[in-house]
Amino acid sequence: SQQGEEDPQALSIQEGENATMNCSYKTSINNLQWYRQNSGRGLVHLILIRSNEREKHSGRLRVTLDTSKKSSSLLITASRAADTASYFCATENTNAGKSTFGDGTTLTVKP
Amino acid sequence: DTEVTQTPKHLVMGMTNKKSLKCEQHMGHRAMYWYKQKAKKPPELMFVYSYEKLSINESVPSRFSPECPNSSLLNLHLHALQPEDSALYLCASSPHPTTGTDTQYFGPGTRLTVL
Numbered sequence: 625s626q627q628g629e630e631d632p633q634a635l636s637i638q639e640g641e642n643a644t645m646n647c648s649y650k651t652s653i654n655n656l657q658w659y660r661q662n663s664g665r666g667l668v669h670l671i672l673i674r675s676n677e678r679e680k681h682s683g684r685l686r687v688t689l690d691t692s693k694k695s696s697s698l699l700i701t702a703s704r705a706a707d708t709a710s711y712f713c714a715t716e717n718t719n720a721g722k723s724t725f726g727d728g729t730t731l732t733v734k735p
Numbered sequence: 736d737t738e739v740t741q742t743p744k745h746l747v748m749g750m751t752n753k754k755s756l757k758c759e760q761h762m763g764h765r766a767m768y769w770y771k772q773k774a775k776k777p778p779e780l781m782f783v784y785s786y787e788k789l790s791i792n793e794s795v796p797s798r799f800s801p802e803c804p805n806s807s808l809l810n811l812h813l814h815a816l817q818p819e820d821s822a823l824y825l826c827a828s829s830p831h832p833t834t835g836t837d838t839q840y841f842g843p844g845t846r847l848t849v850l
Contacts, residue, residue, distance in 0.1 A: 669840070725777035
């Protein structure tokens with residue numbers, strides 16, 4: 625099955641709440657990246673975490689990586705209506721030379 | 736200049752038409768990518784160019800023909816497409832081919848409709 629499966633598929637929260645999305649993968653990776661996509665637009669890179677890192681922060685974003693469980697999580701704190709978008713994880717596999725995207729989580733933040 | 740541009744934004748074509756999608760970046764990136772994305776699905780990799788040479792072809796049908804004329808330009812030539820090829824076509828670039836640490840920079844995409 626597909627590398628990079630995400631859950632939940634859809635998440636709806638109120639503004640100000642935190643949003644957590646998870647990504648699981650199957651093979652060894654060099655790094656894992658999170659991207660955001662507003663409806664019908666291109667993807668925007670949010671954060672990259674390398675396979676030897678466990679946690680990374682960028683502004684309101686916090687990403688964790690557990691290579692033993694082959695999983696990652698993206699936490700968005702104090703969400704805003706403008707955070708409404710689809711969020712994808714992408715894994716760069718060792719020996720593959722390419723990234724594979726997960727199925728994505730659609731986040732709706734209600735004002 | 737830190738963006739990837741794609742033209743056209745929208746394209747409607749018949750199954751007998753020949754058209755081309757264009758992608759351009761001026762960030763000095765040496766890897767460029769074409770992805771296909773259907774509604775509510777993740778992007779699917781089609782082709783990768785590394786140093787202007789085709790390095791990955793994900794078993795894409797021959798009705799899609801990529802071309803990389805120089806390090807800044809990437810084209811996707813379309814011929815005899817099927818309605819199921821209707822999708823958002825995304826171009827991306829990254830600084831170094833396959834170093835394992837590269838961020839990909841995406842263009843806004845071309846929304847293709849095949850009638």
